[in-house]
Amino acid sequence: MVRGKVQMKRIENATSRQVTFSKRRNGLLKKAYELSVLCDAEVAAIIFSPKGRLYEFSSSDMQKTIERYHKYAKGVKTDKPEMERYTQQPELEAANMVRKIELIEASQRKLLGQGLGSCSVEELQEVESQLERSLRNIRARKDHLFMEQIEQLKAKERFLREENAKLSAKSGGERWQPSTQQKETATYSSQSSLVETELFIGLPENRCS
Missing domain, CATH: 3.40.1810.10 (Transcription factor, MADS-box)
Structure with missing residues (x-):
């Protein structure tokens, strides 16, 4: 509170x-x-x-x-005059600081588009020039950040390609050999193909003769 x-x-x-x-x-x-x-x-x-x-x-x-x-x-x-001089100096500095702050605040309001009614043509041109300079600085900074991001993406792409090439070389260099279970399955399949089945299609015939 x-x-x-x-x-x-x-x-x-x-x-x-x-x-x-x-x-x-x-x-x-x-x-x-x-x-x-x-x-x-x-x-x-x-x-x-x-x-x-x-x-x-x-x-x-x-x-x-x-x-x-x-x-x-x-x-x-x-020593009163000397003391007065020392006491007046901070007051003058404080007054100058207040005036500077007021000028800075007025300039900021103008850059935000406020309080322009009392501005002359020259003052408006100066505000416009300041905004254009600020806009150029902002665009330059943005372009710099974009370039950094592009370089980072390119570096990442090169790294992924190198890793992919290493994996491809590694998989291509090793000869594939079937496992024991695969061999047994293949042998069983070949033997099953030689078994004669008694499945017939059509009318039944007399097999006893």
């Missing part, structure tokens, strides 16, 4: 608010611990409950981490 999106506002129900606080607090402390172990980072987290109860986690000495933070914060204040 898909979990619904939680609205970011104060939970009015006191019981629900306390349950949510306990769950989120435990999750935050667990993530802080995992970050310190997996990334070998110095992590400190301080949480005060709505009733003023303190919860904390520190991968090292909490006081030393706080002192280190204060020391770093003072250095950042003296």
Whole structure:
């Protein structure tokens, strides 16, 4: 079941608010611990409950981490323009990435025949050229696969012919000889042909005379 999106506002129900606080607090402390172990980072987290109860986690000495933070914060204040430059750079890169993604998605829609109403003649010609290039590449790939299949079938045919030739040579080189049972059957047939039968066709005759 898909979990619904939680609205970011104060939970009015006191019981629900306390349950949510306990769950989120435990999750935050667990993530802080995992970050310190997996990334070998110095992590400190301080949480005060709505009733003023303190919860904390520190991968090292909490006081030393706080002192280190204060020391770093003072250095950042003296070098604010440099810090702003470093923070603005990722934002610019992210904005450029978003624009590139939008252009790629618009190009894909045009290749699918969508959103062509606002395109000029030159843009439509460019889309047509892209489709023709893609179609040539697809046909070339298909022809290549067909040729590979044909070569495989030819190789299989040559193998079967060689096997057939070997079997033909083997069967033609051996002289056929009848088995013992076949010899006995043939002898019995020849002897049976010499036995005179008394079967006559026609009116009976007086054989006593």
